[in-house]
Amino acid sequence: MLGLRRPWAPSRRPRRALVVLLLALLTGATACGGFAVGGEDDTVRVYSGRHYDLEAAFQRFHADTGINVEFLFGGDAELRERLASEGADTQADVYMTVDAANLALAAEQGLFQPVESQTLTGAMPANLRDPHNRWFGLSMRARTLVYDPDEVDAQQLSTYEALTQPRWQGRVCMRNSTNSYTQSLVASLIAHHGFDRALEIVAGWVDNDVEILNSDVRIIDTVAANGSCDVGVVNHYYLARRRDKEPDLGVALMWANQNGRGTHVNVSGAGVTRHADNPQLAQRLIEWLATDGQTAFNHGNHEIPVNPDVAPDPLVAQWGDFTQDELNAQRVGALNDEAVELMSEAGYE
Amino acid sequence: MTPVIQLVGQRGRGRCRYVPRPGWRAAVLAAAAVPVLPVAVIAVETLTPSPAVWAQLWDTRLPAMLATTAALLVVAGLGTLALGTGLAWLVTAHDFPGRQTLSWLLVLPIAMPAYILGFVFLALLDHAGPAQTALRTVFGPDVWFPEIRSVLGAGVVLTLTLYPYVYLLARSAIGEHAAATVDVARTLGLSRWRTATRVVLPLARPSLAAGGALVAMETLTDFATVQYFNVETVSVGIYRIWNGMLDRGAASELAGLVLVIALALLAGERLLRGRARYHQSTGGRGVAPVRLTGWRGWLATGGCVGVLAAAVGIPTLQLLAWSGLPAWGGQAGLAQGRFVINLANSGLLAAVTAGLCVALALVVAHGTRMAGGSVTRRAARLSMVGYAVPGVILAVGVLVLFTGLDAPMEAVGLPGARPLVTGTLMGVVVAYVARFVAVAYGALDAGAERLSPSMTMSALALRASGTRVLTRVHLPLLRGGLGVAAVLVAIDAIKELPMVLLLRPFGFESLSVRVWTLAGESLWAQAALPALVIVAVSAVPVVVLFRRSTTGPGMPALAAADDSPPPHQAVGR
Numbered sequence: 001m002l003g004l005r006r007p008w009a010p011s012r013r014p015r016r017a018l019v020v021l022l023l024a025l026l027t028g029a030t031a032c033g034g035f036a037v038g039g040e041d042d043t044v045r046v047y048s049g050r051h052y053d054l055e056a057a058f059q060r061f062h063a064d065t066g067i068n069v070e071f072l073f074g075g076d077a078e079l080r081e082r083l084a085s086e087g088a089d090t091q092a093d094v095y096m097t098v099d100a101a102n103l104a105l106a107a108e109q110g111l112f113q114p115v116e117s118q119t120l121t122g123a124m125p126a127n128l129r130d131p132h133n134r135w136f137g138l139s140m141r142a143r144t145l146v147y148d149p150d151e152v153d154a155q156q157l158s159t160y161e162a163l164t165q166p167r168w169q170g171r172v173c174m175r176n177s178t179n180s181y182t183q184s185l186v187a188s189l190i191a192h193h194g195f196d197r198a199l200e201i202v203a204g205w206v207d208n209d210v211e212i213l214n215s216d217v218r219i220i221d222t223v224a225a226n227g228s229c230d231v232g233v234v235n236h237y238y239l240a241r242r243r244d245k246e247p248d249l250g251v252a253l254m255w256a257n258q259n260g261r262g263t264h265v266n267v268s269g270a271g272v273t274r275h276a277d278n279p280q281l282a283q284r285l286i287e288w289l290a291t292d293g294q295t296a297f298n299h300g301n302h303e304i305p306v307n308p309d310v311a312p313d314p315l316v317a318q319w320g321d322f323t324q325d326e327l328n329a330q331r332v333g334a335l336n337d338e339a340v341e342l343m344s345e346a347g348y349e
Numbered sequence: 350m351t352p353v354i355q356l357v358g359q360r361g362r363g364r365c366r367y368v369p370r371p372g373w374r375a376a377v378l379a380a381a382a383v384p385v386l387p388v389a390v391i392a393v394e395t396l397t398p399s400p401a402v403w404a405q406l407w408d409t410r411l412p413a414m415l416a417t418t419a420a421l422l423v424v425a426g427l428g429t430l431a432l433g434t435g436l437a438w439l440v441t442a443h444d445f446p447g448r449q450t451l452s453w454l455l456v457l458p459i460a461m462p463a464y465i466l467g468f469v470f471l472a473l474l475d476h477a478g479p480a481q482t483a484l485r486t487v488f489g490p491d492v493w494f495p496e497i498r499s500v501l502g503a504g505v506v507l508t509l510t511l512y513p514y515v516y517l518l519a520r521s522a523i524g525e526h527a528a529a530t531v532d533v534a535r536t537l538g539l540s541r542w543r544t545a546t547r548v549v550l551p552l553a554r555p556s557l558a559a560g561g562a563l564v565a566m567e568t569l570t571d572f573a574t575v576q577y578f579n580v581e582t583v584s585v586g587i588y589r590i591w592n593g594m595l596d597r598g599a600a601s602e603l604a605g606l607v608l609v610i611a612l613a614l615l616a617g618e619r620l621l622r623g624r625a626r627y628h629q630s631t632g633g634r635g636v637a638p639v640r641l642t643g644w645r646g647w648l649a650t651g652g653c654v655g656v657l658a659a660a661v662g663i664p665t666l667q668l669l670a671w672s673g674l675p676a677w678g679g680q681a682g683l684a685q686g687r688f689v690i691n692l693a694n695s696g697l698l699a700a701v702t703a704g705l706c707v708a709l710a711l712v713v714a715h716g717t718r719m720a721g722g723s724v725t726r727r728a729a730r731l732s733m734v735g736y737a738v739p740g741v742i743l744a745v746g747v748l749v750l751f752t753g754l755d756a757p758m759e760a761v762g763l764p765g766a767r768p769l770v771t772g773t774l775m776g777v778v779v780a781y782v783a784r785f786v787a788v789a790y791g792a793l794d795a796g797a798e799r800l801s802p803s804m805t806m807s808a809l810a811l812r813a814s815g816t817r818v819l820t821r822v823h824l825p826l827l828r829g830g831l832g833v834a835a836v837l838v839a840i841d842a843i844k845e846l847p848m849v850l851l852l853r854p855f856g857f858e859s860l861s862v863r864v865w866t867l868a869g870e871s872l873w874a875q876a877a878l879p880a881l882v883i884v885a886v887s888a889v890p891v892v893v894l895f896r897r898s899t900t901g902p903g904m905p906a907l908a909a910a911d912d913s914p915p916p917h918q919a920v921g922r
Contacts, residue, residue: 045855051866070855073866077592078741078851082771085748089755089767091855176579178589214576218475225482337596340589344410349579 043068044281047083049076049097050268053300060296061288067281076102076180083111088275093282096138096270099180101187103269104333107134112271115283123290124306127328128267137267137329138289139303142236142322143185144263145254148223151230159257160185160233160264164204172210173219173229177343180336181216181235181266186343187335188264191327195342202346212349217242224251240302240315255322262323266332267306370815374720380709381728384735384783387746388608390753391738394598395605402590402599410586417500418569418582418610424504425511425568430561432508433515434553436653438545441523442531444638445646451653452520453895458660459513459837460887462844464573465864465880467506469664471497471577503578507568509660514567515560517833517895518792522556523549532637541639555798558621559791563736565614566787569607570739572847583607584739597745604742611737615730665884672877687858688882695859695886698774698849699839702781703789706838707831709782710789714797715823718805719815729790736787740780741847747780748852776852784848785841789834796830797823836894840887860886 044067048054051073058069074082076097083090083106095106106112112134120129120136128137145157156167163172175182189198211229213219219232220242239253255263270289272282289297294310297303304312311317439445440452474480474497484492495501530552534544550557575582581589583606591600641649709732717729735743751770759765770776800823808818824831846861853862860883867876 072853072855073862074850075592075847077597078744078847081597081745082748082851085752086767086771087752089765089772091772176576178576178585178592180592212579214579341405344405349581 041278042066042281043070044093044278044285045069045091046071046094046096046270046285047079047092047273048073048095049079049102052303054297056300057289057293057296061285061293064288064292065284067284069285080106080109080111083273084109086275090273090275091277092273093276093278094270094285095273096268098141098266098268099184100137100266100269100329100333101180101184101336102333103130103135103267103271104330104336106271107132107330111274113274113276113279115272115286117283117287119287120290123287125308125326127326128306129269130271130330131328135269135271136286136290137269137306138286138294139268139298139301140265140306140324141181141268141303142255142263142265142324143181143233144236144256145231146220146223146234146239146251147231147254148226148250149252150250151226154252154254157231157254159260160189161201163210163231163233164201164208166208168208168231170209170228171230172205172208173213173222173232174205174210175216175219175233176212176214177340177348179214182343183336183339184266184332185233185264186339187332188325188327190335190338190342191331192261195338199342199346202343202348206347210348220249220251224249236304236316236319237302240313243315244302253319255319257325258323261327262325264327265304265324267329268303269329370719370721373716373815374722374725376712377716377720377725377728380712380716380786381732383709383779384732384786385728387743387750387780387783388734388738389746390749391601391604391742391746392608394601397598398602399596399599402596403602406586406603410581414581414583414586417580418584420500421504421507421575421580421582422565422568422614424500425507426561426565428504428508429512429515429564430557432512432656433517433560434519434550434557436512436656437516437519437523438549439649439653441520442541442545442549442638443649444640445649447650447653448638451650451657453892454657455516455653456513456891456895457657457888458510459517459840460884460891461510461661461664462861462880462883463507463510463567463571464577464846465668465884466510466660466664467503467574467577469667470502470506473663473667474502498577498579500578500580503575503580506574506578507564507571509656511564511567514563514837515557517837518556518560519553521796521829521833522553554621558618559794561621562615562618563788563791566611566736569611569614569737572739572741583610587739587742601742601745604738607739607742608734608737612734615733615737619730661884665881668877668881668884672881687863688879691858691860691863691879692882692886694857695843695861695883698777698781698859699842701778702785702842703835703839705778705782706786706789707793707835709786710793710834711819711824711831713786713790714793715815715819718797719818733787733790735783736785738784739847740784740845741851743784744776744780744848744851747776747783747848751776771852772854774854774857777849777857780848780852781842781845784845785838788837788841792834792837793827793830796827800826832894836890839890843883843887 046058046069048071054071054073058071062068072079072092076099079095079097080102083092083095086092095111097103097106107130112130114133115136116133121133124137128140129135147154147157162168177183186198186202189201192198193201211222213222216232216234216238219229219234220238221227222229223232224242236253239249239251242249242251257263270286272279272286276282290307294305294307298305298310299313302313302316304316436455440448440455472478474494481492481494484494530548531544534548535541539547569582570584571582572584572588575585576588583603587600587603587607590603591597640646713729713732717725738746748770751766755765755767770779804822805818808822813821843859844861846865849857849859850862850865853859860879863879864876864883867879
């Protein structure tokens with residue numbers, strides 16, 4: 001038999017290559033295994049697409065209740081994808097995110113479970129939470145107008161729609177269309193005016209040569225620097241933040257659409273995940289954030305509390321009360337993909 | 350005795366080849382499965398396209414996206430090839446003040462993530478930035494300035510951060526080949542310029558093609574930098590559809606398009622390498638450098654310093670300024686413990702990834718030679734595929750793959766795969782290896798291609814096993830290339846963001862995640878410090894590895910004789 005081994009039969013030696021490969025993979029696997037995070041029962045785990053000063057709020061929650069919070073920050077869509085893939089194996093008890101569209105879609109995908117809580121329904125107006133109690137708004141951000149008071153007569157500014165007027169030709173900065181703030185503003189236009197009229201408005205902005213910047217901070221910078229635009233559309237807290245550091249900054253804020261439906265607001269919010277290991281703790285965290293935690297949750301970032309019993313921080317309060325567009329956040333969320341399509345059609349970048 | 354080498358072909362055009370070894374073929378296939386599977390999962394989704402989305406895309410943005418992508422590829426590709434090759438030729442074939450130091454310093458920009466450089470660039474050069482403000486105060490409000498937020502702006506940033514890929518490979522190729530060949534060319538009367546363009550460049554072609562392919566893949570799959578610059582490539586389109594239209598299926602389909610473009614580019618690289626084979630039969634000793642005297646020398650020095658200043662110096666200074674050095678006392682006290690953990694996490698991830706990638710790449714590169722056959726060669730080429738998919742999409746592929754494996758594994762009584770992927774670091778490591786094995790393979794293969802087959806055949810004819818050829822013959826010759834491969838992967842792993850963000854387990858925070866968390870909300874004053882740490886940490890292996898020799902690692906003869914004086918000194922005397 002000795003001489004009969006066929007030439008193409010695998011010899012023993014090449015198998016060593018496989019051994020090397022397996023060893024390498026094993027090393028990697030061991031390295032991974034060493035980092036598995038064990039779960040404890042007194043801990044609530046949060047996936048969050050929102051991360052301003054959230055850690056401080058969680059520490060306060062821990063001090064108040066003794067419950068530990070572990071959190072994982074990430075992109076909104078990515079975390080939603082992860083939650084869906086993990087299914088029943090997920091470690092997350094709470095999914096928290098900015099923007100109604102993200103909350104609405106997570107609810108639609110069945111990633112939340114409904115929560116019956118008088119504390120929560122009593123803490124905020126109905127337009128800031130899911131009609132089926134799957135998610136709850138926790139903070140409000142207003143998308144509104146900022147301007148350079150040296151260049152702009154405040155009397156001439158009024159509404160988002162009015163930015164299509166010829167006098168604003170080449171003078172307005174807005175945020176890019178991939179940004180969720182822009183998308184939800186346009187979604188609210190669709191909800192109020194219908195698709196065709198909303199398309200005219202957005203196309204009117206484009207015809208007016210709005211300059212598209214990719215961060216609200218840059219928009220404020222550009223207005224402040226006597227740059228290429230005199231008016232910007234931003235979330236109110238970006239200006240509050242700048243004012244915090246530079247009280248004399250030459251940029252003023254105006255609440256948009258006050259003689260009509262009110263300024264467009266969006267929410268950040270949270271819900272209990274469908275496969276939460278600790279749904280009670282998760283509910284406690286959300287209830288705390290909607291009540292005792294409103295100040296900790298909102299003030300650090302100058303957002304507006306959803307709970308009418310809690311006052312906004314002084315920097316925001318100085319701009320005065322304003323009428324909010326009371327469109328339901330779930331509705332705005334549902335129109336989000338139409339908004340993207342519309343901007344695409346209008347040539348808005 | 351079974352034959353180890355056989356003669357194929359006929360009519361006097363026969364050539365030797367190794368007898369195929371099925372064990373190595375299995376090893377190559379297994380290694381290629383790591384990058385191929387997560388991509389295949391995504392590719393399968395492309396088989397069920399959503400016509401409505403495509404129709405709308407085609408009517409609106411897709412043609413512009415494709416044009417933008419092509420333009421950016423051309424700008425970054427030509428930019429890196431010109432800058433990388435030019436600098437490599439400058440430092441290998443010329444002598445000028447500071448050449449020794451500059452030769453390795455020029456690798457440093459690889460440590461600067463494009464998303465950080467891009468941000469700094471915009472802050473400095475945008476309308477509200479100091480550069481334009483200063484120009485306006487001097488020349489009035491209407492002074493002309495090129496549009497920074499453009500394909501050109503993004504292309505410049507990508508060129509400055511990616512050119513080292515080309516530079517490194519070109520430098521070692523020129524260093525290794527040039528000596529004897531350049532001497533012959535010069536003896537036969539070619540001018541230096543013609544020697545460079547007619548002899549050295551063609552010889553360096555495989556290396557340039559490999560470097561260019563890496564640059565193209567990085568450019569194609571970049572999300573962050575292009576978004577800063579309002580440059581809408583196809584990869585940005587993926588993100589827009591996923592986040593805006595909330596349609597991950599359609600986003601995956603667009604990712605399939607990116608994949609097709611990438612495969613076309615890789616095929617292009619193969620064409621560029623052509624059928625030509627450039628083997629190095631003897632260790633080179635480096636080109637005898639020409640001394641550039643007077644203003645020429647200083648011009649060369651100034652050019653290198655200028656590139657370094659733009660890519661590393663100025664952004665580092667700006668980050669230092671932002672981080673508010675004097676305020677560190679209080680801030681650092683709070684954050685120090687966390688930084689150490691961030692740093693350790695990034696380091697661990699980089700080390701594990703680099704080790705695994707180099708091991709896999711070695712198996713693929715060596716196995717392809719040992720096993721032969723078109724199946725193995727295709728598998729080897731396919732193992733590059735992870736690099737051709739945007740990181741975030743690859744991460745989703747890993748997620749979906751593990752979820753898919755979960756049920757079958759539980760069915761046979763094994764613990765399910767799903768808790769592993771995000772519950773441990775497994776998912777991150779698999780995704781990293783899937784994406785970066787191509788980087789290691791690119792660096793190794795370019796070196797391996799220059800190994801003369803006759804040497805391998807001699808070893809095989811002497812009855813050495815495939816493994817022994819690897820460990821005793823190829824590995825020592827490839828030592829430099831291995832180091833380059835490991836460092837390139839490690840740096841990529843430290844800089845990487847979207848995959849670790851999506852797949853990391855609770856409580857795992859790397860440096861890049863920290864920068865993202867802070868930078869995401871424009872808190873650059875706070876993000877500057879971890880950003881600096883990323884640059885510094887990535888710079889360390891670059892310095893350690895590349896400082897050692899002028900002509901660079903990947904040059905076997907020099908690596909073997911590290912202590913001998915560099916060749917140009919002998920010439921200088």
